[in-house]
Amino acid sequence: MRLFHNHLSSNGRRVRMVAEQLGLPLDIVKVDLVSESERARLHEINPNGKLPVLQDGDFMxxxxxxxxxYLCDITPGQQLYPQDARVRADVNRWQFWACQHFAETISILAFENIWKGMIGRGEGDPATVAHAEGELRQLGAVLDGHLAQRDWLVGEALSLADIAVVAPLMYLEKARLPLGDFPNLMSWFERIRQLDLWKNTEAG
Incomplete structure (x- = not known):
């Protein structure tokens, strides 16, 4: 299987973390998002022009x-995506929350505090940053409260829920995410940072 990926993508890192945990080898195809020609080729395999994209034979x-x-579904005996309907729905809930709310808000701060200056768009807009920080603190409180009496988001072990939510925290320091005052969240993040699936996907 091939994964079209850029090491700056937290979405791509989610996928690499799952493959790492499942022991699935992926042929990483690095996509230079600065290159017009590579962006054009990316649109050929994903009409949205975004990463990551998985190629498994003729399946994109x-x-x-x-x-x-999908990686879990093709891996017999995996534990990241449980089969029980209610447990799986709970895992799905956190994946959707991660994509729709948590990662989306973090991406605003990453753009304002990191990428904007790098692409010559000037300083971050104070009003945009302040609004996104307020939103992220609210989301952080939800996550911190949920983790008050548990080590993992769903059940008693790491799952796709944790991986989906944690990936954008790779920008915790650089994007100046205001989450340091949430002890349960930070303890959970530190647990994941000690795992091989985090350490082995830090670059590349």
């Missing part, structure tokens, strides 16, 4: 959480 799949679920 985009959207990180769909790829994560």
């Amino acid at each position: 799949l985009w959207e990180s959480c769909a790829i994560m679920q």
Whole structure:
């Protein structure tokens, strides 16, 4: 299987973390998003022009959480995506929350605090940053409260829920994410940072 990926993509990192945990080898195809020609080729395999994209034979799949679920579904005996309908629905809930709310808000701060200056768009807009920080604190409180009496988001072990939510925290320091005052969230993040699936996907 081939994964079209850029090391700056937290969505791509989600997929790599799942493959790492499942022991699935992926042929990483690095896509230079600055290159017009490579962006054009990316649109040929994903009409949205975004990463990651998984190629498994003649099957092309985009959207990180769909790829994560697919990798689990083709791996016998895996534990990241449980078969029980209610447990799986709970895992799905957190994946959707991650994509729709948590990662989306983090991406605003990453753009304002990191990428904007790098592409010559000037300083981050204070009003945009302040609004996104407020939103992220609200989301952080939800996550912190949920983790008050548990080590993992769903059940008693790491699942796709944790991986989906944690990936954009790779920008915790650089994007100046205001989450340091949430002890349960930070303890959970530190647990994941000690795992091989995090350490082995930090670059590349």
